[in-house]
Amino acid sequence: MSDVTSTQVQLAARPTGWPTEDTFRTVQVTYGDLEPGQVRVVNEFVSVDPYMRGRMNDAKSYVPPFALGETMTGGAVGRVVESASDDVPVGAVVQHQYGWRDVVQEDARGFQVVPEIPGAPLSLYLGIFGLTGLTAYVGLTAVAGLREGDTVFVSGAAGAVGTAVGQIARLLGASQVIGSAGSAEKVELLTGKYGYDAAFNYKDAPVRRQLREVTPDGVDVFFDNVGGDHLEAALDRMNTGGRVALCGAISQYNDTERTPGPDNLSNIVTRSLTLQGFTLPSYMDHAPRFQELMSGWFADGRIAYDETVVDGIENAPQAFLDMMRGGNVGKMVVRTNV
Amino acid sequence: MSDVTSTQVQLAARPTGWPTEDTFRTVQVTYGDLEPGQVRVVNEFVSVDPYMRGRMNDAKSYVPPFALGETMTGGAVGRVVESASDDVPVGAVVQHQYGWRDVVQEDARGFQVVPEIPGAPLSLYLGIFGLTGLTAYVGLTAVAGLREGDTVFVSGAAGAVGTAVGQIARLLGASQVIGSAGSAEKVELLTGKYGYDAAFNYKDAPVRRQLREVTPDGVDVFFDNVGGDHLEAALDRMNTGGRVALCGAISQYNDTERTPGPDNLSNIVTRSLTLQGFTLPSYMDHAPRFQELMSGWFADGRIAYDETVVDGIENAPQAFLDMMRGGNVGKMVVRTNV
Numbered sequence: 001m002s003d004v005t006s007t008q009v010q011l012a013a014r015p016t017g018w019p020t021e022d023t024f025r026t027v028q029v030t031y032g033d034l035e036p037g038q039v040r041v042v043n044e045f046v047s048v049d050p051y052m053r054g055r056m057n058d059a060k061s062y063v064p065p066f067a068l069g070e071t072m073t074g075g076a077v078g079r080v081v082e083s084a085s086d087d088v089p090v091g092a093v094v095q096h097q098y099g100w101r102d103v104v105q106e107d108a109r110g111f112q113v114v115p116e117i118p119g120a121p122l123s124l125y126l127g128i129f130g131l132t133g134l135t136a137y138v139g140l141t142a143v144a145g146l147r148e149g150d151t152v153f154v155s156g157a158a159g160a161v162g163t164a165v166g167q168i169a170r171l172l173g174a175s176q177v178i179g180s181a182g183s184a185e186k187v188e189l190l191t192g193k194y195g196y197d198a199a200f201n202y203k204d205a206p207v208r209r210q211l212r213e214v215t216p217d218g219v220d221v222f223f224d225n226v227g228g229d230h231l232e233a234a235l236d237r238m239n240t241g242g243r244v245a246l247c248g249a250i251s252q253y254n255d256t257e258r259t260p261g262p263d264n265l266s267n268i269v270t271r272s273l274t275l276q277g278f279t280l281p282s283y284m285d286h287a288p289r290f291q292e293l294m295s296g297w298f299a300d301g302r303i304a305y306d307e308t309v310v311d312g313i314e315n316a317p318q319a320f321l322d323m324m325r326g327g328n329v330g331k332m333v334v335r336t337n338v
Numbered sequence: 339m340s341d342v343t344s345t346q347v348q349l350a351a352r353p354t355g356w357p358t359e360d361t362f363r364t365v366q367v368t369y370g371d372l373e374p375g376q377v378r379v380v381n382e383f384v385s386v387d388p389y390m391r392g393r394m395n396d397a398k399s400y401v402p403p404f405a406l407g408e409t410m411t412g413g414a415v416g417r418v419v420e421s422a423s424d425d426v427p428v429g430a431v432v433q434h435q436y437g438w439r440d441v442v443q444e445d446a447r448g449f450q451v452v453p454e455i456p457g458a459p460l461s462l463y464l465g466i467f468g469l470t471g472l473t474a475y476v477g478l479t480a481v482a483g484l485r486e487g488d489t490v491f492v493s494g495a496a497g498a499v500g501t502a503v504g505q506i507a508r509l510l511g512a513s514q515v516i517g518s519a520g521s522a523e524k525v526e527l528l529t530g531k532y533g534y535d536a537a538f539n540y541k542d543a544p545v546r547r548q549l550r551e552v553t554p555d556g557v558d559v560f561f562d563n564v565g566g567d568h569l570e571a572a573l574d575r576m577n578t579g580g581r582v583a584l585c586g587a588i589s590q591y592n593d594t595e596r597t598p599g600p601d602n603l604s605n606i607v608t609r610s611l612t613l614q615g616f617t618l619p620s621y622m623d624h625a626p627r628f629q630e631l632m633s634g635w636f637a638d639g640r641i642a643y644d645e646t647v648v649d650g651i652e653n654a655p656q657a658f659l660d661m662m663r664g665g666n667v668g669k670m671v672v673r674t675n676v
Contacts, residue, residue, distance in 0.1 A: 267615075269584045
C-alpha cells in the first residue's frame with residue numbers, strides 16, 4: 001500500500017446564473033493507507049448532469065445542495081486498485097456517487113460492483129445502463145404510463161436522457177416518436193441513427209409552430225427535459241388524456257429571474273391532462289426490471305448510443321458547462337484515466 | 339293533454355370576453371301533444387355553472403360548444419306533469435340536462451327519476467347531491483388521491499364545488515382544510531359554518547403571501563377552481579409528492595388574451611408533484627359510490643349547504659354572470675317555478 005494523490009474538483013462558490021471559472025476549484029488530496037473496510041478506486045469516467053446545476057444553489061430540493069468547499073459528488077465508474085474489503089476485490093469494476101475526482105478512497109459500502117459490458121465502454125454505466133437510462137425508462141413507464149400505439153414527443157432528444165427515451169419508447173410500443181434538438185446535426189442523428197419519425201431544430205423557428213407541423217395526430221406522451229417554450233408547445237398538441245413526464249427544465253436552470261409559465265395551462269383541464277414531475281430517488285425499485293430489459297435490448301443490438309467524452313478531471317467544469325449549453329450528443333462524460 | 343308555452347333562454351351570439359345582454363335571447367316555445375314515449379316536465383330549478391362559459395366559445399373541448407340559436411343545455415330538476423311513458427310517471431321528480439327553460443317536453447329516456455330529499459329542496463340535485471358534489475368527490479379521491487392526514491387547500495372554497503370539497507375532504511380524513519374566497523363574509527362562512535381551519539380573502543392581499551401564512555405545514559392536496567395566482571401560490575406551498583386536482587380556472591374564462599402561467603412550474607419536478615386536469619364525463623362510474631356516501635352523510639346531519647337562488651328563467655343569464663363574478667355563496671340556481 002502507498003499514498004496516492006487524487007485530483008478533485010470542488011464547489012468554491014454558489015453561482016448566480018451561469019457558473020463561471022470562480023464557481024469551481026481544483027485541489028490535490030492525498031489518501032494514505034486504507035483503513036479496514038475501505039477500497040481505493042481509480043475512476044475511468046465521471047458524470048456531468050443537468051440536475052447538478054440545482055444542487056449548486058443553496059435551496060431545499062430533493063437532494064441536498066452541494067456543500068461549499070467539498071468535492072462535487074455525482075455518478076462515476078472505475079476500478080478497484082487496492083482493497084481492505086472482502087466484498088469489493090481488487091480489479092472489480094464499481095460505480096459510485098463520489099463524483100468529480102480521479103481517485104477515491106472510501107468504505108467499500110459506498111461502491112457497487114458491476115459487470116464489464118461486452119464490447120462497450122464502462123461509461124455506459126453513467127449513460128444508458130445507469131441512472132440516465134433508468135430516468136428515461138421510469139419517466140416513460142411509471143410516470144407517463146406509456147401505452148402501445150402512443151405518439152411520444154421528447155424535448156432535448158439528442159441529450160443523454162433524450163436519446164434513451166426515444167429508443168425505449170419505440171421498444172415499448174410507441175407508434176410514433178418525435179424529438180426536438182438544438183442543431184441540424186442532432187436532428188439528422190435523431191431521424192437517422194435513432195429512428196425518430198420526425199425531429200426539428202428548436203433554434204430554427206418557434207417550437208409551437210414546428211411541433212404543430214410534425215404532430216398531425218397530436219401527442220399522447222410528452223417527456224420534457226427542456227421546459228419553457230417546449231412545455232407550452234406540447235400543451236397545445238396534447239391529446240385528451242395525455243400524460244406529461246416532467247424530468248427537467250434545462251432551459252431555465254441558469255435563469256436569474258423567474259420565468260412565467262405556459263399561457264395554455266387551461267388545456268390541462270379541458271383535455272384531462274396529467275403533468276407529473278419526477279426525480280429518480282423515488283423510483284429506484286424499478287432498477288432491476290430496467291437493467292434486465294436494457295441488457296437484453298443491448299445484447300440484441302437494439303440500442304444505439306452516443307457519448308461526448310472530455311479528457312481530464314480538471315476539465316469537468318468545462319464539460320458541465322458545455323453540456324448545459326447543448327454541446328453534447330448523447331451522454332457527456334469526463335474520462336479521468338488518461 | 340294540451341299545448342304549453344315554455345320560456346327558454348338561447349345562445350344568440352358567441353361572447354368575446356364577458357357575456358353581455360346580446361349573448362342571450364329569451365324565446366317562447368309551444369309544445370303540442372306528447373308523442374309516444376315523451377314526458378312533459380315543469381322545472382323547479384335550473385343550474386348555472388362555470389363550465390358553461392367554455393361552451394359559449396366555438397372551440398373544441400370535452401363537451402361540444404352550445405349551438406347558436408338553440409336553448410342553453412345544462413342541469414335541471416323538475417316534476418313530470420304529463421307522461422306518455424310507463425317508466426317516468428306523472429308526479430315523478432326528474433333531473434335532466436335540457437337546461438335553461440321552465441318547461442321541457444322530450445323522450446322519457448332523457449330524464450332520470452330521483453327520490454325527493456327529506457327536508458331539503460330539489461335544487462340539491464344541482465348541488466351537493468348532483469354533478470357539483472360528484473365533481474368535488476371525484477377530484478379529491480380519483481384525481482388527487484386524498485389520504486388520511488392530508489392538508490387540503492381549496493380555491494374558490496365558498497362556491498358550489500368548493501363548499502362540497504371542504505366538507506368531503508374532512509369527512510374522508512383530511513387533517514387540515516384551508517380555503518380562499520372573495521369576500522370577508524365568505525371567509526367567515528368557511529371558518530364558521532363549514533369548519534375550515536383557515537381561510538383568507540384573496541382580494542385582501544397577494545394570494546402567494548396569504549397562503550404562505552396559513553399553511554405552515556405546506557399543502558398535500560390542492561383542489562383548484564380558480565387558476566392563475568392561486569395555482570402559482572399553491573405550487574410554492576406544495577409538499578413533496580403533492581397532488582393538484584385542476585377542476586377549473588374561473589379567473590380566466592372571460593379573458594380575451596392569453597395569460598402567462600405560474601413562474602414556479604419547476605417545483606413540479608423538484609417536489610415530484612402531480613397536476614391532473616379532470617372533467618366529470620370520464621368519472622361517472624364513481625357516481626353510485628358517491629351517492630351512497632353523500633346520502634349517508636346528509637342523513638346524519640353532517641353536510642352543510644348554501645344556495646343562492648335567483649327567481650325566473652328569464653334571469654338565468656344574469657344569474658350566470660353573477661356567479662362568474664363570485665356573487666354566489668354555495669350553488670347558484672335559478673328557480674323557474676315561481
